[in-house]
Amino acid sequence: MDITLVIGGEAGQGINTISYLLLKVFKKSGLFAFSCEDIMSRIRGGVNTTTIRISEKYNLGFKKEIDILVPLDPKVEDWVKSRLTPNTIILNEDKINLSKIKKELENPVFLNTFLAGLITRIFDIDFSFLKNVVEEIFYEKGVGIVEKNILAAKKGYDLGDKLNINISIKKSDLSNWLLLSGSEAVALGCLAGGCNFVGFYPMSPSTGVAIFLASQSKDFGIVVEQFEDEIAAICSAIGVWFAGGRGLVTTSGGGFALMEEALSLAGMSETPLVIHLAQRPGPATGLPTRTMQGDLNLALYAGHGEFPRIILSPCDISEAFYLSAKAFNLADKYQVPVFILTDQYLMDGRFMVEPLHLDRVSFETYFVKTDSSYRRYEITSNGISPRGIPGYGEGIVIVNGNEHDEWGDITEDETLNTIMAEKRWKKGKNLFEDIVSPKFFGPQDYEILVVSWGSTYHTVKETIVELNHPKVAHLHYSQLWPLNLEDEKYFNKAKKVYVVEQNLSGQFANLLRQIYLIKDIQSILKYNGRPFSVEELKEKFA
Amino acid sequence: MKRFDSDRPGSQDIAWCPGCGNFALRAILMETLEELDLNPQQVVIVSGIGQAAKMPHYLKINSFHTLHGRAIPIATGVKIANPQLIVIAEGGDGDMYAEGGNHFIHAIRRNPDITVIIHNNQVYGLTKGQASPTSLLGMKTPAQPEGVFETPFNAMAVAIALESSFVARSFVGEKELTKNILKEAILNKGLSIVEIFQPCVTFNRLNTYEWYKENTYILKEHNPEDRFKALEIALAGPPYALGVLYKKEKKDFNSYIKRENPMYLEKPAYSKLQKIFEKFK
Numbered sequence: 001m002d003i004t005l006v007i008g009g010e011a012g013q014g015i016n017t018i019s020y021l022l023l024k025v026f027k028k029s030g031l032f033a034f035s036c037e038d039i040m041s042r043i044r045g046g047v048n049t050t051t052i053r054i055s056e057k058y059n060l061g062f063k064k065e066i067d068i069l070v071p072l073d074p075k076v077e078d079w080v081k082s083r084l085t086p087n088t089i090i091l092n093e094d095k096i097n098l099s100k101i102k103k104e105l106e107n108p109v110f111l112n113t114f115l116a117g118l119i120t121r122i123f124d125i126d127f128s129f130l131k132n133v134v135e136e137i138f139y140e141k142g143v144g145i146v147e148k149n150i151l152a153a154k155k156g157y158d159l160g161d162k163l164n165i166n167i168s169i170k171k172s173d174l175s176n177w178l179l180l181s182g183s184e185a186v187a188l189g190c191l192a193g194g195c196n197f198v199g200f201y202p203m204s205p206s207t208g209v210a211i212f213l214a215s216q217s218k219d220f221g222i223v224v225e226q227f228e229d230e231i232a233a234i235c236s237a238i239g240v241w242f243a244g245g246r247g248l249v250t251t252s253g254g255g256f257a258l259m260e261e262a263l264s265l266a267g268m269s270e271t272p273l274v275i276h277l278a279q280r281p282g283p284a285t286g287l288p289t290r291t292m293q294g295d296l297n298l299a300l301y302a303g304h305g306e307f308p309r310i311i312l313s314p315c316d317i318s319e320a321f322y323l324s325a326k327a328f329n330l331a332d333k334y335q336v337p338v339f340i341l342t343d344q345y346l347m348d349g350r351f352m353v354e355p356l357h358l359d360r361v362s363f364e365t366y367f368v369k370t371d372s373s374y375r376r377y378e379i380t381s382n383g384i385s386p387r388g389i390p391g392y393g394e395g396i397v398i399v400n401g402n403e404h405d406e407w408g409d410i411t412e413d414e415t416l417n418t419i420m421a422e423k424r425w426k427k428g429k430n431l432f433e434d435i436v437s438p439k440f441f442g443p444q445d446y447e448i449l450v451v452s453w454g455s456t457y458h459t460v461k462e463t464i465v466e467l468n469h470p471k472v473a474h475l476h477y478s479q480l481w482p483l484n485l486e487d488e489k490y491f492n493k494a495k496k497v498y499v500v501e502q503n504l505s506g507q508f509a510n511l512l513r514q515i516y517l518i519k520d521i522q523s524i525l526k527y528n529g530r531p532f533s534v535e536e537l538k539e540k541f542a
Numbered sequence: 543m544k545r546f547d548s549d550r551p552g553s554q555d556i557a558w559c560p561g562c563g564n565f566a567l568r569a570i571l572m573e574t575l576e577e578l579d580l581n582p583q584q585v586v587i588v589s590g591i592g593q594a595a596k597m598p599h600y601l602k603i604n605s606f607h608t609l610h611g612r613a614i615p616i617a618t619g620v621k622i623a624n625p626q627l628i629v630i631a632e633g634g635d636g637d638m639y640a641e642g643g644n645h646f647i648h649a650i651r652r653n654p655d656i657t658v659i660i661h662n663n664q665v666y667g668l669t670k671g672q673a674s675p676t677s678l679l680g681m682k683t684p685a686q687p688e689g690v691f692e693t694p695f696n697a698m699a700v701a702i703a704l705e706s707s708f709v710a711r712s713f714v715g716e717k718e719l720t721k722n723i724l725k726e727a728i729l730n731k732g733l734s735i736v737e738i739f740q741p742c743v744t745f746n747r748l749n750t751y752e753w754y755k756e757n758t759y760i761l762k763e764h765n766p767e768d769r770f771k772a773l774e775i776a777l778a779g780p781p782y783a784l785g786v787l788y789k790k791e792k793k794d795f796n797s798y799i800k801r802e803n804p805m806y807l808e809k810p811a812y813s814k815l816q817k818i819f820e821k822f823k
Contacts, residue, residue, distance in 0.1 A: 069685055177823040188818065194810045198620060216818070223622055225801050227594040228648035235608070235645075239588065239619020242606055243627065244806030265609050356819060358812050367806065384553045389806055390586045390604035390620070391627050400607040401591075409552020410607075435564070526689065 001056050001169040004063040005119070006080060008049035008159025009072030011042050014112040018048035021116040023350050024133045027179050029125040030171030032058045036531065037348040047079040054123070054172045057211040060316065060351070061462030064533035068165075070115060072098065089165060091118075096159065112154035117153035121160025124168050130157070162408070178353050182346035182455075183208025185317045185353075186276060189324025190248050191220060192361045195274070197240045197247040198224045199233035201255060204288045205344040206278035209250045217274055227434045234259040234275070241272045242399055244367060244389040246328050250276040253295040254284065260302045265401045270377070270424070272331035272338075272383070276324075279343040282527045290529030291344035293454055294503040299339045300481055300511070308428030310334070311481040312436065313341040315457035317353040319478055321344065323436065325361045332366045334430055335387055341480065343502075345531045346455040354516070370395025375406040379419065383426035428482065442473025448542075449494035453477040453501065453508050456532055460500050463537040471542075480508065483515050491516045498541075500524045502532065543803070546572040546582055547797065548602040556600055560594055560755055563663065563740025563751075566714040568600055571659075574724040575603075580628060588617035590633030590642060592668045594661035597632055611641025618654045618795070624804040625796045628728060635737075636666045638697050639675040645761060656796040657727045657734040660697065664744040664749045671745035678770045681748050697737055698776035707732030709772070709788040713739040713754050720783060732794045739782075746812040761785030773815040 009015050019035050026033040033054040040046035049237040053063055066083045069076070069090045071459050077090065084090075093099070096118070113134060120130045131154040138146045180188070187209045189196075200210040227233040230251055237247030251259065256277050266273040274321050277299060281292040294488075299311050310330055314320040320342065327338040370388035374395025378385045388397045398408030403420060405411040441461060448471055457476050464474045475490055491497060497518055499509035506523035513521050524540055526532050543549065558564045575585060580604045585634035589595035591610035598605030604627075608616050617631035638646055638660045649658070657750040665683070672685040675695035682689045701709040708730040712720040720738060727734035739758065741751045757780040764785065766772065796802070 176823065178819060180822055184822070187651055188815065192810055192812070194808070196805050196808055199620070219814060221801075221808075223801065225622075225799075227615065228644050231612065232618075232645055232648070235612045235615035236619035236622070238608075239606070239616035239621075240623040240805070242620075243586070243623035244618075244619040244804055245619075245623035246805070247623075261609055262612065265612075268607070269608075338770060357815060363810050365806075389624075391584055391624055391804065392806060394583065396582055396602060397604050398607075399605070401609055402607055405552055407550045407552055408594070408605075408607075409550055466712070517555075 001065045001167070002059060003054045003167055003169065005052045005054065005064045005068045005070070005117070006049050006083070007070040007072070008047055008076035008080060010044065011046050011048050012044040013225055014242070015048045015050050015107070015114045017074070018024070018115055019052060019131060020350065021112065021137065021537035022052060024137070024181055025116065025120055025125060025130050026054060026123070027174050027352055028133060029129045030174055031123065031169055032056070032172065032174065032352055034060055034351040035349055036062055036345060038530070039348065041288040047075050049076065049080060049264065056168055059105065059462060060458035061272055061533045061534040061540050062459045064535045068302055070119070072111070081098040095154070095163065105365050106148060110149060111152040113149040114156035117156025118489055121157045122163065122165050122167055124166050127154065127157050137400045172232060174352060176355050178356065179350060180317050180353060181208065181348065182317065182320055182342060183348070184338060185320035186324045186342060187212040189321040189358070189435050190328070191216065191222065192321070192358065193325035193328030194246045194363050195223050195248045195328060197237060197245050198222065198250060199205045199227055199236040199247065200224070200250050201230045201233050203252045203255045204420060205248045205280055205347040205531040206255070206276060208347055209276055230255040230258040231262060234262040236470055238266055238271050238273060239261060242389070246274070246332070248274050248276060250278070252278050252280050253298060256298060258300065260304070264305050264307070266307065266337050267303055267309070267424070269399045270335040271399065274327045274331050274338050274423050276340045278347050279341065283528070287529040289344065291531055292503060292527065293501050293527060294342060294507070294527070296341070296480060296503070296507040296511070299341055307424055308334070308336050308431060309478070309481065310336060310338040310431060311341055312339065312479050313454040313477070314346070315455065315476060315478050317351045318356070321356050321359065323478065329362065329364045330434060333364065334427060335384060336427065336431070341454065343455050355377050367392070369393040370397065376408045377404060377420065377423070379406060379423060383423045384430060388430065398417065403447065432484065433468070433480050435482065436479035437484070438478070438487065439476045440473065440490070443470055445471070446473035446493065447455040449473055449475055449490060449497045451475045451497060451499045451508070451512065453476070456500060456502065459532050459534055460466065460537065463541065464536050466534065466538060467541055477508070483511070484540045485515070488516045491518050495520070497521045498524055500537065502526045543628050545576045546601050546603060548600060553600050557596060559744045561743040562593070563714040563742070564593060564661065564718070567661065567740060568736060569786055570714070570717055570724065571597070571600065572708060574721050577721070578725055578728060584626070585628040585630065586620055587630045587632055588620060590637035592634040592666070594632060594634040595637060595673065608636055611645065613637065614642055614645040614649045614658060615820060617656045617708050618649065618652065621654050621656050621796065622799070622801065625655070625802050626804060630659060632659045633653055634667070634674070635659070635660060635662040635664065635676045636674040637726055645743045646702070647704065650701055650706045651793050652734045653707055653792055655731050655733070657736065660735070661740055662737050663740050663746055665742050665746040667742045678748060685805055696743045696776060697735070698787055701735050702772045702776050703771070705790055705792070706735055706788065707790055707792045707794070708734035708786070710735070710786045711737045711739070711782065712757050712784050715751060715755055717762065718786060719760060723777070723786060732792050757781045758784050761787070786809070
């Protein structure tokens, strides 16, 4: 059993609240589900929808076709028309008289819990689960509000009873699992990685990470500061790393574009840095609240001049946690900028995930205590100079964005300029020791290789599974740079390579073609701010 | 050798023109830091880009030579990561008021406990003679051949209007005054803004050493806590007042975020993280 439920309404009508309520109820009652948010860039009006997929098999692919639609506003049906099928159950005014219900409720704000009650009943879930969730979520608003919400929920539940739509999905024990949004997962990963500073400027869809960390700042002592602009945000994070902290800057494409010079400073000065870049469609303002995979090139090539970097792109909640934590160790170890490249689909979606294990996370520091002979840019065999921090030891730490000598002072000496440039580039070779390998799925004797990266993982994988073709395999990348040259073994074996990505120019395909000299590579692209669906991909591959 | 003197190879050939005001400022800075009984290991100079910003390379001191206009936010990060360090942000007038203008304004609001030293020579030296935000009206340069027509930026007035924690102005020709101001600035808990006039002997034929001597005066009998009087003084000139123009006791940024210890000593709080996981179940 697999149901795609879509609830839609105007911005401000509480779609986000209903979605969250329902996911919590589903989880408590043992139903695996996840949500995907389709949001407009406005605070009131328009149409926002949430897509919740409930499945027995823990499926995480995005589904286009709607099984049940709950429209809270007349504009919704038209908005989702391309997703409706003849079998879609639409709970419109014919089935539930929303205008009458709104009048009967003490306050239209209770409509959210009313609908949660209705849907809870449709899914054959005992009311007690919803009651528990309402008590938990509205606890801080006081007993009175809690009771009114429970009353509204019960009314909705009773109405749901009358609809005679009983969906029975096999339940399992999800009590130990976690319900997290992508923002929360990245934020928790950063905490696990020892992040103690966040510099940011609000920008969708990256702000959630900063907001969550701000909520934890009192407890964890993490400093979260909103700066006057993106340049100050990244600069402060660089200053933090220089002086011994672990700084994060979180932003989106347009914000990161402002940060390029500072990125270049991190590269030249060999200061570690972790950048969370949550992608949304561009160019310029683009679609602020929608999803895209269009900033790979930006992350790859940003920053004038040349210096090594690492680009990680988590495929789901679990990776968002573990890779974000890992990013901090990598930055410290190799003294390079590390990108955590995500997107709106992952950031705003809510997913159920198996318990996250802190014993799979490690906290490794690489800075040193300096002595009086310390030179920050000492030439070493692998290009990585021991990193001192000011105030820790007898030494003096001099760090410089100008070309420099071993002590860090400016030099225009021809020989030193050559040596230092080579030293910085040589550092890049060490990065191959720590690469996140791509995930391979499928028959060993495949002929067609479907490649993907980032948050499309589960959607693509499900497509491949459903197509069930004996000669088709799936290769998914969670580290986009550097690429392991040994991966050519995957591409040499394939007669045809398809690269699925959500951008206009096939950025990852171009990179793969360049690095692995792949002759026959075809892009499967989507670039309208909406995520690929399983149905859509199946059609493209058919 | 003096405590803050550097014997590094990169410190020997000082890249300033003979007669540059930076030489005097360097001597003043070294004496100030030594007289405050500070050690090079506990001080960090974060500099922007320009001739002024080369200062740290000619000293025995921790330093980060950053980007044009960005010394202040980077210095803010340094102070957050290790509040026990004495942090100085240093650069020229173009660095701090043009490229770094936004950071200048908001640092006053944020009030990190750092000292900002602005070398004000009213011209862009390293890029060879363009006007700076503080160039006088009518000054002719290769980039402004008809003469500057943009109203000069009055950093002192802006800082006072925004109630900055410590606002002072000096001139490299007044050694004792500058030293006293710098000492007070460094000891002040909060953002200390010290603008120091200096001549650019190569590119500024208008604001020479003599011009500064004639067009500045040392402020006497002024209550620096009188904001409106301070503003009046800042808005007046020439002649320009030298001294501590304004002071306000304000809680500094580090006090708000309750940080006193260096971040490098910290480890992730895994047990707290485990508890948070429970909330997401």
